[in-house]
Amino acid sequence: MITEEMVMQKLYEVYDPELGINIVDLGLVYDVLIEDDIVNATITLTTPGCPMHDSITAGARNAILQIEGVKRANVELTWTPAWNPEMMSERAKNMLGRA
Amino acid sequence: MFPAAATSNTPISKLPFYFLLTGVVAFLLLNVILYLGIPSFIDGNVRGPVLWTAAHLTLLGWAMMVAMGAMYQLVSVALQVPIYSEKLGYIQFFVYTIGILGLLHGFFWFQPSVLVTFGILTVIGILLFIFNMCKTISMMPEQTYISQFILSALVYLFITILIGITLAANFKWSFLGEIYQNLFYTHILTGVVGWFTLLIFGFSFKMVPMFSLSHGFGETLPKRMLPITHIGMIATILGLFTGFMILIVVGLIIVALNYILFLLHVKDILQKRMKKKLDVGFTTAIMAVLFGLVPMLLFPLTLGFNLGNRLLISLVYLFIFGWISYSIMGYMYKIVPFLWWTKKYSDLIGRANVPLLKDLMNERLARIIFITTAIGLIGFTIGILASLSSLLYLSQTLLLVAAILFTYMVFEVFRK
Numbered sequence A: 001m002i003t004e005e006m007v008m009q010k011l012y013e014v015y016d017p018e019l020g021i022n023i024v025d026l027g028l029v030y031d032v033l034i035e036d037d038i039v040n041a042t043i044t045l046t047t048p049g050c051p052m053h054d055s056i057t058a059g060a061r062n063a064i065l066q067i068e069g070v071k072r073a074n075v076e077l078t079w080t081p082a083w084n085p086e087m088m089s090e091r092a093k094n095m096l097g098r099a
Numbered sequence B: 001m002f003p004a005a006a007t008s009n010t011p012i013s014k015l016p017f018y019f020l021l022t023g024v025v026a027f028l029l030l031n032v033i034l035y036l037g038i039p040s041f042i043d044g045n046v047r048g049p050v051l052w053t054a055a056h057l058t059l060l061g062w063a064m065m066v067a068m069g070a071m072y073q074l075v076s077v078a079l080q081v082p083i084y085s086e087k088l089g090y091i092q093f094f095v096y097t098i099g100i101l102g103l104l105h106g107f108f109w110f111q112p113s114v115l116v117t118f119g120i121l122t123v124i125g126i127l128l129f130i131f132n133m134c135k136t137i138s139m140m141p142e143q144t145y146i147s148q149f150i151l152s153a154l155v156y157l158f159i160t161i162l163i164g165i166t167l168a169a170n171f172k173w174s175f176l177g178e179i180y181q182n183l184f185y186t187h188i189l190t191g192v193v194g195w196f197t198l199l200i201f202g203f204s205f206k207m208v209p210m211f212s213l214s215h216g217f218g219e220t221l222p223k224r225m226l227p228i229t230h231i232g233m234i235a236t237i238l239g240l241f242t243g244f245m246i247l248i249v250v251g252l253i254i255v256a257l258n259y260i261l262f263l264l265h266v267k268d269i270l271q272k273r274m275k276k277k278l279d280v281g282f283t284t285a286i287m288a289v290l291f292g293l294v295p296m297l298l299f300p301l302t303l304g305f306n307l308g309n310r311l312l313i314s315l316v317y318l319f320i321f322g323w324i325s326y327s328i329m330g331y332m333y334k335i336v337p338f339l340w341w342t343k344k345y346s347d348l349i350g351r352a353n354v355p356l357l358k359d360l361m362n363e364r365l366a367r368i369i370f371i372t373t374a375i376g377l378i379g380f381t382i383g384i385l386a387s388l389s390s391l392l393y394l395s396q397t398l399l400l401v402a403a404i405l406f407t408y409m410v411f412e413v414f415r416k
């Protein structure tokens, strides 16, 4: 059985290479939906037109595919609702120097 | 929730590298050539072969090369449309580079025929670039203030190079008469203020919030800035052609005002940032804005009160090297690792441990380079003003050492 927790755990390993913080703490992962062996994740980025656009989407997909039993990973990028700094975890805010 | 566009806009192509690396080589070379130009700064006669060469090596070989490379990479990012034609980009690169080599030769040895021939090639190379960018921007579903800034900058670039080739043709055929001087000043104004300054503004609107992770800043200031710039530029140019000094001064005051608005906008973005500690490349780009502020404020005063040629020359130097070139150095620190990272590691992310962008650059070395450069720039500016030959040689030595280290630092990235 694949659980949302397992997916989130894996996504913790995907870092925004510019900020050095993982995408879960950054609050970029909006939604994870699991149907048997297919994982659908919806993520966003801090800015529309972020240069890391493709890399981070691909990174999330690669990470999910590493979970045992996952056959397909669909990672969809969305701009609504727009990301804002309040979506970050306390840990991320601390790492950026602004609690 | 609506899905974002599924198409990939980030080209992992070699094209930007061609431009950026050629630009770095030019950067190294220009710092050598500037030694030869020091006597001209001392006697105050800057309009001669050596400084024509140095100026165009700086502006066309270094600043423009990097600007083009960065635009091929970043236009697609900042404006979210793919580049119209990559292939045209390669053609454009070769035409432009060959053009510049001949152009510089023509300036240095003062051979008007060579200057005109290769000047035409350079102009064609730039025209192809302008065409490619305009086509790209026209594919955007809706124009933004950022794309409007870039379009305006391209228009000034177009004017600059047409005047440039006309000036060069006049070296050979002497047909312009008195209007030559007016065209010469317009060439400099549209080139360094109209083209480079607006371009850096346009990109900063996107880059500054992105690198500082800023949200919720106002966007009315940048939207008001563009018409103000055009009014200032047109007034100054009209003043240059009609000979009304008051018009030139008023025009330059408006241009300076606009620069202050830019500064206020950057300040607003930085105040609302989440990322507290800014890296050295980004700090350098911000420092460059402050370097540029000095000449911007002093240009109208210098001309209005006729404070002398020496002051004017030192201000133009500070504007070109402290604002345009220094910003570009700072942004290179961000752009080069980003390009290399995307090329080498983007497939591995999520699968294996990949380095962060900051791991690709040696921050300590970079700090030494940027501080040394800043000291060199200030020293050189004072050296021109006070006509101190020893200070000019000393400052240029600092700048050359920094340039050598900078070149080393950029090439080191590709080994990581």
Ligand code: HEM
Binding pocket: B046, B047, B048, B051, B052, B055, B056, B059, B060, B064, B103, B115, B119, B120, B122, B123, B157, B160, B161, B163, B164, B165, B166, B167, B168, B184, B187, B188, B191, B192, B195
């Ligand atoms: C973005 C493009 C360009 C910029 C920013 C630019 C900028 C400048 C600057 C700052 C000078 C003054 C140099 C000095 O007095 O020592 C100058 C002079 C000159 N430029 Fe350009 N230039 C550009 C492109 C061109 C091109 C493509 C040509 C074509 C051949 C050209 C031809 C000339 C000539 C002939 C002069 C000497 C004028 C004189 O002193 O009488 N420029 N340019």
